[in-house]
Amino acid sequence: MNRNPGLYFVTICTKDRQHHFGEIRDGIMGLxxxxxxxxxxxxxxxxxxxxxxxxxxxxxxxxxxxxxxITPDHVDHARVGICHGMSPQNGMSPQKEDHTTDQQNQVQFGKPQSQSLSMIINHYKGSLTWCNANGHEYFAWQSRFYDHIIRNEKALHRIRKYILNNPLRWQIDRENPNSNEIHEQAVEYMAANL
Structure with a gap:
């Protein structure tokens, strides 16, 4: 499935959701x-x-x-997409006006697409191999990631608010092993700012 340039809400998890990035105390993330x-x-x-x-x-x-x-200025519109490691074009390249195909532009099944969200995230995840080479060999990512197309301004504002408030909501997050320990300061802050 090809996607045009636009805004995407992305979530990337550590392998087995291990707490590698720090901890939250009183609604503040310590890295x-x-x-x-x-x-x-x-x-x-x-x-x-x-x-x-x-x-x-x-x-x-x-x-x-x-x-x-993903901005339109630097994008090959036929190739930007979320491929999760696979080409959605089933190995077919676009036909030219003379009904021939350009073998150099052929996209192979399973080959990640340049400038796709998948490639951007894969490059990002690969950059954290620094951790493995510098005393944090236990660090690993979950193999995939989650994404959601942001379709309008209302959704953009809602997602921005969710991201900004995420550390405050950590105490009730189902992935938090201490989810029953809600800090009073976080509750007061959320009540005052909703």
């Missing part, structure tokens, strides 16, 4: 070394992918949420 590396390399994505603009993001103990914008 570990792998968490700092995850934060730093996320911010570097536009330096390596000219078709990407980043919006809100947050590094959590066992996952990262972010808004990724």
């Amino acid at each position: 570990s070394v792998p968490g700092c590396v995850a934060w730093h390399y996320w911010r570097q994505i536009p330096n390596h992918q000219p078709n990407v603009v980043l919006d809100e993001f947050v590094v959590m103990p066992n996952h990262l949420h972010g808004i990724v914008g």
Whole structure:
């Protein structure tokens, strides 16, 4: 399935949702070394992918949420997509006006597409191999990621708010092993700012 340039809400989890990136206390995320590396390399994505603009993001103990914008200025519209490691074009290249195909532009089944969200995320995840080479050999990502197309301004604002409030909501997050320990300060903050 091809997707045009646009905004995507992305969630990337650590393998087995292990808490590698730090911990949250009183609604504030304290980053570990792998968490700092995850934060730093996320911010570097536009330096390596000219078709990407980043919006809100947050590094959590066992996952990262972010808004990724794929811009039309640097994009081959026929090839941008979410391929999750597979080509949606079934190995067929577009026909030219003379009904021949260009073998050089042929997309093979299973070959990730350049400038796709999948490739952007795969490159990001690969940049965190720094952790494995620098004393954090236990660190690993979940093999896939979650994405959602942001279709309008209302959804964009709702998702931005969700990302910004995610550390405060951690106490009730089902992935948090201490989910029954709700901090009074977080509850008061959420009540005052809803």
